[in-house]
Amino acid sequence: METAKKRMLTGNKxxxxxxxxxxxxxxxxxxxxxxxxxxxxxxxxTQGLMEKFGPERVLDTPISETAFIGAAIGAAAEGxxxxxxxxxxxxxxxxxxxxxxxxxxxxxxxxGNVRLPMVLMTSVGGGYSDAAQHSQTLYATFAHMxxxxxxxxxxxxxxxxxxxxxxxxxxxxxxxFHKSLQGLGWMDQLDYAVGHVPEESYTVPLxxxxxxxxxxxxxxVGIQMMTHYAMEAAERLAxxxxxxEVIDLRSLAPIDKDTIIxxxxxxxxxxxxDEDYRSYGMTAEIAAxxxxxxxxxxxxxxxxxxxxxxxxxYSHVLEDFVLPGPDKIVETVKQMMDEA
Amino acid sequence: xxxxxxxxxxxxxxxxxxxxxxxxxQPSVSVDKLMWMYEQMVKIRYYEDQMVEAYTEGKSPVFNxxxxxxxxxxxxxxxxxxxxxGMMVHLTKDDTVTAPxxxxxxxxxxxxxxxxxxxxxxxxxxxxxxxxxxxxxxxxPEVKFSxxxxxxxxIPHAVGAAxxxxxxxxxWVAVAFIGEGAAxxxxxxxxxxxxxxxNLPLIIVVEDNSYGISVPKTASTxxxxxxxxxxxxxxxxxxxxxxxxxxxxxxxxxxxxxxxNGQGPTIIEIETFRFLGHFxxxxxxxxxxxEVPGLRARDPIMKLRQQLxxxxxxxxxxxxxxxxxxxxEVDDAYQFARDSDYPKPEAALxxxxxx
Ligand SMILES: Cc1ncc(C[n+]2csc(CCOP(=O)(O)OP(=O)(O)O)c2C)c(N)n1
Ligand SMILES: [Mg+2]
Numbered sequence: 001m002e003t004a005k006k007r008m009l010t011g012n013k014x015x016x017x018x019x020x021x022x023x024x025x026x027x028x029x030x031x032x033x034x035x036x037x038x039x040x041x042x043x044x045x046t047q048g049l050m051e052k053f054g055p056e057r058v059l060d061t062p063i064s065e066t067a068f069i070g071a072a073i074g075a076a077a078e079g080x081x082x083x084x085x086x087x088x089x090x091x092x093x094x095x096x097x098x099x100x101x102x103x104x105x106x107x108x109x110x111x112g113n114v115r116l117p118m119v120l121m122t123s124v125g126g127g128y129s130d131a132a133q134h135s136q137t138l139y140a141t142f143a144h145m146x147x148x149x150x151x152x153x154x155x156x157x158x159x160x161x162x163x164x165x166x167x168x169x170x171x172x173x174x175x176x177f178h179k180s181l182q183g184l185g186w187m188d189q190l191d192y193a194v195g196h197v198p199e200e201s202y203t204v205p206l207x208x209x210x211x212x213x214x215x216x217x218x219x220x221v222g223i224q225m226m227t228h229y230a231m232e233a234a235e236r237l238a239x240x241x242x243x244x245e246v247i248d249l250r251s252l253a254p255i256d257k258d259t260i261i262x263x264x265x266x267x268x269x270x271x272x273x274d275e276d277y278r279s280y281g282m283t284a285e286i287a288a289x290x291x292x293x294x295x296x297x298x299x300x301x302x303x304x305x306x307x308x309x310x311x312x313x314y315s316h317v318l319e320d321f322v323l324p325g326p327d328k329i330v331e332t333v334k335q336m337m338d339e340a
Numbered sequence: 341x342x343x344x345x346x347x348x349x350x351x352x353x354x355x356x357x358x359x360x361x362x363x364x365x366q367p368s369v370s371v372d373k374l375m376w377m378y379e380q381m382v383k384i385r386y387y388e389d390q391m392v393e394a395y396t397e398g399k400s401p402v403f404n405x406x407x408x409x410x411x412x413x414x415x416x417x418x419x420x421x422x423x424x425x426g427m428m429v430h431l432t433k434d435d436t437v438t439a440p441x442x443x444x445x446x447x448x449x450x451x452x453x454x455x456x457x458x459x460x461x462x463x464x465x466x467x468x469x470x471x472x473x474x475x476x477x478x479x480x481p482e483v484k485f486s487x488x489x490x491x492x493x494x495i496p497h498a499v500g501a502a503x504x505x506x507x508x509x510x511x512w513v514a515v516a517f518i519g520e521g522a523a524x525x526x527x528x529x530x531x532x533x534x535x536x537x538x539n540l541p542l543i544i545v546v547e548d549n550s551y552g553i554s555v556p557k558t559a560s561t562x563x564x565x566x567x568x569x570x571x572x573x574x575x576x577x578x579x580x581x582x583x584x585x586x587x588x589x590x591x592x593x594x595x596x597x598x599x600x601n602g603q604g605p606t607i608i609e610i611e612t613f614r615f616l617g618h619f620x621x622x623x624x625x626x627x628x629x630x631e632v633p634g635l636r637a638r639d640p641i642m643k644l645r646q647q648l649x650x651x652x653x654x655x656x657x658x659x660x661x662x663x664x665x666x667x668x669e670v671d672d673a674y675q676f677a678r679d680s681d682y683p684k685p686e687a688a689l690x691x692x693x694x695x
Binding site: 042062064093127128 | 402403404405406411412413460463464469471472473474476477488489490491492493521522524525526527552553554555559560561621625626682683684685686687688689692
């Protein structure tokens with residue numbers, strides 16, 4: 001019997017491959033951003049593209065985010081399919097007007113007559129002492145504002161498939177990739193930053209959550225690193241006879257309510273884990289959805305784990321304290337089960 | 341040793357009068373001040389060398405950015421000492437300085453508490469920000485110093501400080517240090533227009549180390565040097581070649597005098613050298629292997645040292661005394677940082693609002 005060896009890729013190689021394949025397919029696709037050319041992207045998302053497609057379609061930009069993200073919008077309106085990289089999501093502050101007042105609203109304000117088929121990709125996440133201006137995820141900040149699809153894949157397979165979908169989508173897509181899940185040589189080496197990725201082109205939908213692990217006792221919803229921490233927690237809980245169902249949200253907007261509600265109907269308990277600020281965030285949104293649509297399915301109050309409404313501190317002692325992790329998830333679930 | 345002064349306001353007029361007056365002065369160079377600069381430059385260099393060591397601890401054989409006593413990104417200023425020393429020699433603790441993500445040289449020359457600064461970089465409770473800020477976010481209000489991790493963001497803060505100085509009727513100035521890459525951000529252009537419009541005591545020092553991370557200046561900037569942009573805003577401009585400490589001294593003296601005398605803003609661009617990677621751990625595949633040795637051969641510290649000796653301003657033992665003193669101060673600061681305690685984890689919840 002022949003066992004086909006599965007091809008394994010890091011998160012960033014999976015992304016770069018999706019971009020390369022779409023650039024091959026469609027000459028309107030091009031990439032622009034800081035250090036995306038020769039450097040291949042600070043987080044490796046554009047590695048190899050400069051060599052393959054040259055500086056006409058892979059453009060290193062000055063540190064002028066308003067200008068180049070605005071230019072991506074203008075080019076998209078002309079029928080191009082730009083992919084702009086905002087190096088760290090934290091830098092959105094210098095260019096948010098282009099993003100939320102223009103990229104997100106022009107299609108609507110034009111009554112659907114102007115299409116903006118563009119991708120804004122950006123790195124998110126902390127946990128490596130990069131402090132308050134380089135460690136945020138800002139998931140909810142973007143997801144809060146209508147007019148953008150906002151996705152945040154957690155596995156190399158999804159990074160490729162969702163990037164392909166994002167490029168082909170006729171709407172602006174904010175594509176968030178987590179630094180720790182890129183498989184970078186200079187970061188923590190995490191098993192889940194490497195995974196099976198088929199060579200051929202494929203798509204993963206931009207509006208479906210993914211049940212990563214089935215269970216009957218509690219539903220844990222996470223995204224990116226928090227999904228992986230939830231999986232770690234679930235393994236540990238299983239040793240104590242607690243079967244957690246883990247949902248990887250993947251898409252913040254639009255949000256896949258059905259997958260969450262169906263799971264809660266089965267487990268009757270919900271924990272939501274987020275690497276973003278707690279108030280007005282993803283945990284609150286999911287708690288609200290479940291309260292509205294499945295309140296009487298719950299056997300205990302919903303629990304939320306998120307950053308306790310402080311900027312991300314530098315010192316690792318402080319950062320560890322504010323970031324949710326497997327320990328906190330295990331503890332929270334156990335408490336919940338005890339209370340029941 | 342000379343710097344190029346560009347005439348501002350050749351065509352900028354307000355009521356038919358040039359907005360700023362430019363006077364070609366020949367400032368005399370004070371030996372004491374040059375000695376002070378030398379000491380600062382030596383201190384900065386040694387500080388950064390020690391930081392390379394401290395940063396590497398816990399990160400080998402496998403480099404992991406999150407490990408060791410100094411985790412996170414680390415942008416060092418080795419080779420860029422003249423910009424900081426040549427400007428700060430003319431400032432007092434009442435003048436404001438804002439710095440970018442590569443801030444150690446500015447902080448040291450501005451007189452930031454070295455122990456507390458180092459403790460901050462080690463994430464300790466005794467640090468400037470109790471371990472909350474880290475190397476890119478150092479704040480020392482005692483000497484009016486701040487820095488930050490968002491490119492060009494410090495420029496408007498310096499505009500505001502300059503505005504406050506003017507409102508208070510003081511002759512204090514505000515200096516924003518940036519890299520050449522930051523001169524393409526909107527904040528640079530908006531700030532210059534505002535500062536010129538309101539005739540504020542603002543100086544922008546552009547440190548041209550040839551790169552914004554991997555992107556060379558030629559691929560990011562539409563003009564040869566940013567002092568050329570001065571005329572677009574009706575301010576004065578000066579260009580310092582070859583990372584020259586004495587030329588930086590002179591250009592800065594003129595700019596500071598101009599600002600103190602109510603004659604408005606100046607842009608100084610200095611050609612400087614980045615001896616190290618953009619950040620520690622940068623593979624630097626984008627630059628020629630020969631480049632750094634070539635730059636190191638033009639080391640500004642060695643140059644100033646030789647100039648001081650040649651002019652017989654000092655002798656070898658006197659210089660060595662300065663070097664020893666500078667190094668001791670740095671060693672003491674690192675020792676203080678290492679000996680300090682980490683903050684209590686719950687302290688993360690404090691200081692969101694000041695009390
Ligand atoms: C608004 C913003 N965009 C991008 C970055 C990422 N970034 C950090 S440093 C840097 C290059 C800065 O180049 P330069 O201004 O020349 O300073 P240098 O690093 O050379 O000292 C970039 C692009 C950032 N911190 N902030
Ligand atoms: Mg630079």
